[in-house]
Amino acid sequence: MAAKIFIDGEHGTTGLQIRTRMADRRDVELLSIPEAERRNAAMREDLLNSADIAILCLPDEASKEAVSMLSGNNKVRVIDTSTAYRIDPDWAYGFAEMDKAQGDKIRSARYVANPGCYPTGAIGLIRPLTAAGILPTTYPASVNAVSGYTGGGKQMIAQMEDSSREDSISANNFLYGLTLKHKHVPEMKIHGGLDRAPLFSPSVGRFPQGMIVQVPLFLDDLKDGATIEGIHKALVEHYAGQNIVTVVPFEDGAKLPRIDAEELAGKDTMKLFVFGNPATGHVNLVALLDNLGKGASGAAVQNMDLMLSA
Ligand SMILES: NC(=O)C1=CN([C@@H]2O[C@H](COP(=O)(O)OP(=O)(O)OC[C@H]3O[C@@H](n4cnc5c(N)ncnc54)[C@H](OP(=O)(O)O)[C@@H]3O)[C@@H](O)[C@H]2O)C=CC1
Ligand SMILES: CC(=O)N[C@@H](CCC(=O)OP(=O)(O)O)C(=O)O
The missing domain is CATH 3.40.50.720 (NAD(P)-binding Rossmann-like Domain)
Structure with a gap:
């Protein structure tokens, strides 16, 4: 039945x-x-x-x-x-x-x-690394993100699409959550395996569906001996055996000129990337998803x- x-x-x-x-x-x-x-x-x-x-x-x-x-x-x-x-x-x-x-x-x-849509990207990037001991649970993590405007539901859709409204939004890209008290922070902390709440800065772009979530890291402040390749390997191992969350091969990511926030619009999957500069020890973890799909x-x-x- x-x-x-x-x-x-x-x-x-x-x-x-x-x-x-x-x-x-x-x-x-x-x-x-x-x-x-x-x-x-x-x-x-x-x-x-x-x-x-x-x-x-x-x-x-x-x-x-x-x-x-x-x-x-x-x-x-x-x-x-x-x-x-x-x-x-x-x-x-x-x-x-x-x-x-x-x-x-x-x-x-x-x-x-x-x-939540943003937490899916943030937790997807952070949790495998706290679980593997690479990212200390006390790390001062930041989560920076851009969402398609459908993330704000019927009201934001109307504000972005109907310029005759009194409360219409004309910006093509805007930051919000400026008081740093966003409703998504507790779930990012708890399900990310962090003891310290991440600093979350969301934004919205003039496209209906799609999302980029970024978590920048300094190699020096991770577990002793942590490498960019080791971070990538930990994510690959964590997501082995399923095809909803995939980790883009390191060399493929390194060749990309840009990432399009709308690439996965209409899809229910999520792609993760690891970018890094070994000379500076700077790493950027990126999740790409549809806020209304996997989000x-x-x-x-x-x-x-x-x-x-x-
Ligand atoms: N949009 C997104 O990308 C995401 C949304 N979510 C979550 O999904 C939930 C729904 O969001 P979303 O679909 O965007 O919001 P919308 O505003 O687009 O839709 C909410 C719906 O709920 C109805 N509703 C509101 N209050 C009541 C009530 N008291 N009784 C019955 N129906 C009610 C609304 O009716 P009415 O038209 O009368 O207001 C509307 O049809 C939220 O909790 C949001 O946080 C989660 C992840 C991403
Ligand atoms: C663009 C936008 O406004 N996004 C919403 C988040 C999406 C949402 O309300 O749903 P979830 O909490 O379930 O992800 C916000 O920041 O409040």
């Missing part, structure tokens, strides 16, 4: 992309709420409780409300795409490739917290598939 899936928030940016990814599937039955009723609490509660898996594509507070609507139900499994549960120990963090045991944790979990909707479908395979 087809598994029943309800996407709460199906008419929003992340929800719509999950729906598109499931459109041709026969192994799942999508329970749907009409767009005009998307905030009808009674209808949502009924649909949430009728699903085998509920995927929440809502702001944090609405996600918490949806979870409370399931409080008397011990059957429905939940994937939440918001920030609400990403560092909650009762929820499995939905980044299957982050270590060898994570796929099985997601497969058997009742509650799965889908990772959100693609990851949610991947997690749903793992849960359905239990």
Whole structure:
């Protein structure tokens, strides 16, 4: 029998992309709420409780409300795409490739917290190196990133695309999160295996989907004897045996003149690069992904598939 899936928030940016990814599937039955009723609490509660898996594509507070609507139900499994549960120990963090045991944790979990888009890149670069002891957990890490504007959901899409709005944004590329208190920092620290919170500086570009996340490092401040090649090897070994997160061969990366933030738009994979200058000991780790692919909707479908395979 087809598994029943309800996407709460199906008419929003992340929800719509999950729906598109499931459109041709026969192994799942999508329970749907009409767009005009998307905030009808009674209808949502009924649909949430009728699903085998509920995927929440809502702001944090609405996600918490949806979870409370399931409080008397011990059957429905939940994937939440918001920030609400990403560092909650009762929820499995939905980044299957982050270590060898994570796929099985997601497969058997009742509650799965889908990772943030920026943290997917940052944790994907940092965690294998803290796990290997190459990156000290007290390292003063920085995470600098640019996202496509769909990362800001329906509101930012309208601000970027409709110049007649009072709150329209005319910039082609802007920094934000200038108070350095971004909601993604706690999950980067905890799931990155860091004891010291990274300094995170996000930005947005005038393109709908795509993302570059950069983590610059100084070789001198890593484990004694750390090399650029050793960092690359640790990432290659960590991601061996799967094809969603790939590490670009060192020599191929070294020949690139530039990296296009939109290269993986529409794809659910992530590419990692290691760049370095042995003369200065400067290293730059780079993750390339689609903020709505491996950064959100693609990851949610991947997690749903793992849960359905239990
Ligand atoms: N966009 C992205 O790249 C990423 C987003 N996420 C996360 O996914 C979640 C959804 O984001 P996104 O899709 O971008 O946001 P959108 O604003 O595009 O969509 C959110 C949807 O939820 C609906 N909604 C809001 N409040 C309620 C409520 N109280 N009850 C029912 N429905 C409600 C909205 O309806 P209405 O139109 O009426 O406001 C809208 O349809 C967020 O938590 C975000 O952090 C995660 C990774 C990346
Ligand atoms: C460009 C933009 O505004 N991005 C959002 C992050 C994307 C998002 O809200 O979702 P996740 O937290 O699940 O990644 C922000 O910085 O708040």
